[in-house]
Every structure is written in C-alpha cells, then in structure tokens.
Amino acid sequence: MAVNVPGLAAVVVFYIVILVIGIWASRKSKKVEKTCAGTKSEVAIVGGRNISVLVGVFTMTATWVGGGYILGTAEAVYSPSQGLIWAMGPPAYLTNFVLGGLFFAKPMRSKRYVTMLDPFQHRYGNMLTATLLLPALMSDILWVACILAALGGTMSVILGLSSALSIVISAGVSITYTFLGGFYSVAYTDIIQLSFIFVSLWLCIPFLLLSPAVADVSHTINLNQTIGTSWVGELKLEDAGKWADEMLLLALGGLAYQALYQRILSAASSAQAQVTCFAAAGSVFIMGIPSVIIGAVASTADWNQTAYGLPPPFERGEAGKILPLALQHLTPTWLSVLGIGSVAAAVMSSMDSVLLSSASMFTQNIYKTTLRKQASERELQWVIRISVLVVGLAGTGLAFGDDSVFGLWLVSGDLLYCVLFPQLICVLHCGFANSYGAFSGFTMGLLLRALSGEPLLGIPAVILYPGWREVDGVIVQFFPFRTLAMLASLTGVIAVSWLVQLGFYHKLIPQSWDLLGAFEEKTKGQEEEVPVPLEEKNNILNTKL
Structure with a gap:
C-alpha cells in the first residue's frame, strides 16, 4: 500500500501542535513550582492541587477515552460473536466514575495523599506497598501496549504507514512531552486531544450513515445480510458469566488505577474531586457513542461495494481494525484523515496519563520512601522522568503484533481488579x-x-x-x-x-x-x-x- 502523503502530513502537523502545547505546559509547570506551597515533585505528580474542575473533567475523560476504548468498542459492536450488548466500555466507565465520586474521591483527597499507594504505605509499611506496585505497574504497561497497538493498526490502514513506525513515532511524542512537563503537560494536551476526538468522530457519523454501501442500520437490527448476524448482539445464558465478569472488570477495575486518583488528588478540594468524577461519567459515556455507531454501520455495510471487497473484515481477522477500515472505505479521504487524527489523539491522551501514573507511584512510594529517603527534589524530578521513559519503552515493546485491541484492553485491568481493587476497598473503608x-x-x-x-x-x-x-x-x-x-x-x-x-x-x-x-x-x-x-x-x- 502506498503511503498517504497528505494524510501523513496532517498527522505530523497534529503531532507538532501537541508537542508544542506540551512544552508550553512544562514551562507553566515550572512557574507553578515557584509559587506552590507543595514540593516540586508534587507539582509534577498532582499539579500543585489547583487544577480546575473543567481541566480536571477534560483530563479524566481523555485518559479513559483511549485507543482501547474507541477501537475496542467499535470492534465489539461489529464482531458477529459479540454486538452492542458486549460493548461494555461506555456503561462500565460511567459506573466507574460514579462509584469513584461516591466512595473513593473524598477519603483519598481529604487526606491529601499524593498517589493511590499512599494509604497502603501509611498503614502497611514499605514492603507490602512495593509488592502492590507490581500489579499496578504491569497493568499500566499492558495499557500502553493496548493503546499503541490500536494506533499502529489504524495508521497502517489509513496512511499506508508501517504499524511499527507509527507506534514508535507516537510513543516518542507522548514520552517527550510527559518527560518534560509532568502533570501540567498531560492535562493541557488532554484538552486539545479530547476536543479533537469529539469533533472528528462525530463529524464522520453523517458521512458513514449516508454511504451508498451502508444499509439502514435501524432496519438491520434483526438480521445483517452481509455477515448473518445482528449488530445488537445476543446474550445467551451460557455466556452470562463471561459477560458479567468482563463488565465488572471494566466498571470496578478502573477504580484501582493510579491515573484516576492522580486527577482526584489534583483537585483543589474533596468536593471538587467528586464533581469532576460525576461530570466525567457523563462525558466518557457520550464519547463512546460514535464508536458504537461506527461498529453498527460497519456490520451492515456491503463491503463488496467498496475497494475493500469480500470477504468482510471479520472473516479476514481484521475486526480489531474495523474503525479505521470503516473510515477509509465508507467516508471521503479527508474525513478518514481526521479519523486517524482522533485515534492518535486518543492514544496520546491515555498514554501520557499512564506513563505519569507509573512514574509517580515508583518515585513517591518506592524511591522517595525506601531507596533514597534523603533524595533532593531535583533528583526526584529526574526519577519521574526516567521512570516515564522506562514504562514507555516497555509498553511500546509489547505493542507490536497484537491483533485484538479489545483483548489487551481487558487484560490490562485484570490484575488491578483481582488483586488491587479489594485491597483499596479495605484500606479506605475497613478500619x-x-x-x-x-x-x-x-x-x-x-x-x-x-x-x-x-x-x-x-x-x-x-x-x-x-x-x-x-x-x-x-x-x-x-x-x-x-x-x-x-x-x-x-x-x-x-x-x-x-x-x-x-x-x-x-x-x-x-x-x-x-x-x-x-x-x-x-x-x-x-x-x-x-x-x-x-x-x-x-x-x-x-x-x-
């Protein structure tokens, strides 16, 4: 496949804009360090605890609306073996934020913790806290792999660019501005990225619905003539256990992510942290609707009327790439380029948050309290930066060659749900x-x-x-x-x-x-x-x- 030069140029411009905003935010972070009552490392980790509700909602939503969320939701709706009923992301994440606001935001923010592991360290000491860091770190690395794999597949479809090269470039941009600016760079780039995701994906919807190759979605709920299944899906009794397990994994496992508490702890007060959670619950649900529509449209499309031809994507094992395939073959070229930009934005908005969350926990709860208690603030800042680099490289290494974004998405939260979530409930609510x-x-x-x-x-x-x-x-x-x-x-x-x-x-x-x-x-x-x-x-x- 030839490289889509105009599309590649547009993506490069987008990356440059994001990088410039990240660098600008890093300078703002340095100004806050001089006026903030907290330490420099706290400014890097929780933004000096003065992030406004609006910025908090943007960065919290953008963190969850990643490549796994966008592509995984479309993949689930499109796949004949799943359908809409298996697209758990939107309702699960809405539940996640509501529960976070009700039961976790206030006890965490009121005690002015810096990371999610602080309550464990205060109660259990350093050794057990270091043990609990391992599943959190592994989950973050898998999350990075998931969202980079999503981007690599999308760019290879629309731009004709090597998946490996796409992954490396995107990871490099995210690592660079997170390395430089910490939480401020992450938060302010999230605003631009989320805005771009919202506008570009919703702009694609009318063109997809009006494509000559797409049947009326409302008339194909009972039968998809192309691949013989309904895009709504069916939940059989023998599959109910698996469905409930995966739904609870996404809804409750997210409550054990440091990325969530990084935003809660950056709020100016406990009340503001709760409002941020509740507002993000609605916005993250809305951001999942375009992916649901794209998956439904793709399942009703007659691919033989497109340049893609037959057999359809599912039979070729490309269900994980259904969103970029739909944008490429069912919308004008300029819109497909906007679509790849939205996926790139989603990937970076999640990746930078994950990189910073792992780096924060290691620096605050392992290096500062156990390895180097006398470490200076400058030294701690460099530990955060090096940790960002290490986690980014580890996740990038795992991103190559995985076909199911939805699968990686689930596995990334597995250990947190099974091991860390019950620990968090007990340390906060069990005296x-x-x-x-x-x-x-x-x-x-x-x-x-x-x-x-x-x-x-x-x-x-x-x-x-x-x-x-x-x-x-x-x-x-x-x-x-x-x-x-x-x-x-x-x-x-x-x-x-x-x-x-x-x-x-x-x-x-x-x-x-x-x-x-x-x-x-x-x-x-x-x-x-x-x-x-x-x-x-x-x-x-x-x-x-």
Whole structure:
C-alpha cells in the first residue's frame, strides 16, 4: 500500500501542535513550582492541587477515552460473536466514575495523599506497598501496549504507514512531552486531544450513515445480510458469566488505577474531586457513542461495494481494525484523515496519563520512601522522568503484533481488579485491615487469577471452571473467574485481618510473633490495653499535633 502523503502530513502537523502545547505546559509547570506551597515533585505528580474542575473533567475523560476504548468498542459492536450488548466500555466507565465520586474521591483527597499507594504505605509499611506496585505497574504497561497497538493498526490502514513506525513515532511524542512537563503537560494536551476526538468522530457519523454501501442500520437490527448476524448482539445464558465478569472488570477495575486518583488528588478540594468524577461519567459515556455507531454501520455495510471487497473484515481477522477500515472505505479521504487524527489523539491522551501514573507511584512510594529517603527534589524530578521513559519503552515493546485491541484492553485491568481493587476497598473503608490480611488477600487473588489462565499472554488454565470451552485449541473460561478471584482476595483481607486482630486482642498470639509490625508493643502499665494498629497511632498523633 502506498503511503498517504497528505494524510501523513496532517498527522505530523497534529503531532507538532501537541508537542508544542506540551512544552508550553512544562514551562507553566515550572512557574507553578515557584509559587506552590507543595514540593516540586508534587507539582509534577498532582499539579500543585489547583487544577480546575473543567481541566480536571477534560483530563479524566481523555485518559479513559483511549485507543482501547474507541477501537475496542467499535470492534465489539461489529464482531458477529459479540454486538452492542458486549460493548461494555461506555456503561462500565460511567459506573466507574460514579462509584469513584461516591466512595473513593473524598477519603483519598481529604487526606491529601499524593498517589493511590499512599494509604497502603501509611498503614502497611514499605514492603507490602512495593509488592502492590507490581500489579499496578504491569497493568499500566499492558495499557500502553493496548493503546499503541490500536494506533499502529489504524495508521497502517489509513496512511499506508508501517504499524511499527507509527507506534514508535507516537510513543516518542507522548514520552517527550510527559518527560518534560509532568502533570501540567498531560492535562493541557488532554484538552486539545479530547476536543479533537469529539469533533472528528462525530463529524464522520453523517458521512458513514449516508454511504451508498451502508444499509439502514435501524432496519438491520434483526438480521445483517452481509455477515448473518445482528449488530445488537445476543446474550445467551451460557455466556452470562463471561459477560458479567468482563463488565465488572471494566466498571470496578478502573477504580484501582493510579491515573484516576492522580486527577482526584489534583483537585483543589474533596468536593471538587467528586464533581469532576460525576461530570466525567457523563462525558466518557457520550464519547463512546460514535464508536458504537461506527461498529453498527460497519456490520451492515456491503463491503463488496467498496475497494475493500469480500470477504468482510471479520472473516479476514481484521475486526480489531474495523474503525479505521470503516473510515477509509465508507467516508471521503479527508474525513478518514481526521479519523486517524482522533485515534492518535486518543492514544496520546491515555498514554501520557499512564506513563505519569507509573512514574509517580515508583518515585513517591518506592524511591522517595525506601531507596533514597534523603533524595533532593531535583533528583526526584529526574526519577519521574526516567521512570516515564522506562514504562514507555516497555509498553511500546509489547505493542507490536497484537491483533485484538479489545483483548489487551481487558487484560490490562485484570490484575488491578483481582488483586488491587479489594485491597483499596479495605484500606479506605475497613478500619481493622492490617498487613497480615492484606498479604493473604494479595496472595489468594493473584494465585486464583494465575491458575485460571490467560490465552492472550500464553498462560495455560490449571483450574477449569464450570462451562469452560476449547476454542481454536485454547481453553476459554465462561465462568466469572476474575470476580471469584476478586471476592476471594477481598474475603482474605477481611477474614485474616479480623482473626489476627482477635488473636492479639485476646493474647492468643504472642506479641513477639508480630513479624510484620502491624501492632505496637504494649508498655508497662498498659497490660489491659489492646494492641493498636500503626495507622491508628499515626492518626492520633496527627490529631494532637
């Protein structure tokens, strides 16, 4: 395929504009560092906690409206085996933000945490916090791979550009401005990127619906004459477990992303953080509607009337590229270029957030508190930048060669849902949770998830749950195994924490056995006093001060 020179030129101009805005925002960040009461590293991580509601809504929405969201939703609606009912992104993300605003924004922002891992560090100490960083870091790397794979496939279709080259260039731009400006660069580029996504995708819709190759979508709900299925889809009883599992994964797993809390903690107050979450819930849902329409239109199109021809994309194994294919063959050329620009914008708006979130957690919760307690602010800023680079390169390396954006999208949140989400519930809302329970829950959730297998990563299933099937030589679980692992992890944290506390309270467990230091030693004259968790001690001291 020849390179689309005008389209490539347009994308290059767009990238330059984004890079310039990112560099401008990095200068603004330096000005804020001089006037902000917080440290320089806090300005890089949470923007000095003075981000307005409007900017907060833009950056929060843009983070979730990534390449995986746009392309994955269109892929699900288009795929004959799925359909609209399996396009879980819009309703799941709406639920995610509403729950975040109701139950997580206030307890996190009111205590002025810097990262999502801060409450764990305050209660459990450094060792367990470092352990919890691993699933969060792995999830972020997979998320980067997902959104870059989405962009690579789109550019190869519309611009005729090598997928690998597209991935490398896009990753380079995102890494550069995130490296330079931290949260300010991420937030202000998100405004431009989200605006461009909204305008370009909605502009494509009328041209898609009026294309001669597209049947009336409303008349093809019951039957798609081209590929013999409805774009609405069907949920069979035997698939209900898998559907519920994936829906809960997207709706609840997102509550364990540092990218979410980075925006919550950047708000000026707890109330503002909650408003940002609620507003983002509506905007992220609206941003998913164009992808749903594009997937439905593509499923009703007669591809034989286009240059693409037959067989249709699904039969060629190109369902993951259905959005760029629809834009290329069912809209004018100039609109398809706008479409690729929207995907590029979506990719960068998510990638920069993910890069900064991983870098923030490593710098704040590992390097600053464990490895180099005496590190200067300048040193911490460089650690953030180097971490951005490392995570970006790792995600870029995994982005090559994956065909299913929807699959990577799901896997990226797997560990967070199964392992980190129950931990976050307990550390924020369960006062007696301690490090023994946290470690037990972590182990149970991780073990159950690993034994359930993951075809996308080549991990075989050891536990075969009811309803499993073999599809193309690979075992696929139709039981809600992720949710089972999450509930087991949650139960483990609560049950073990309660039993251990009971053991110390009734002196069934000697104080000398407190190897993790979850309870402080009793002093003379306090023999009848219950051992006090370290977090409660810190809270009492802070109150007195």
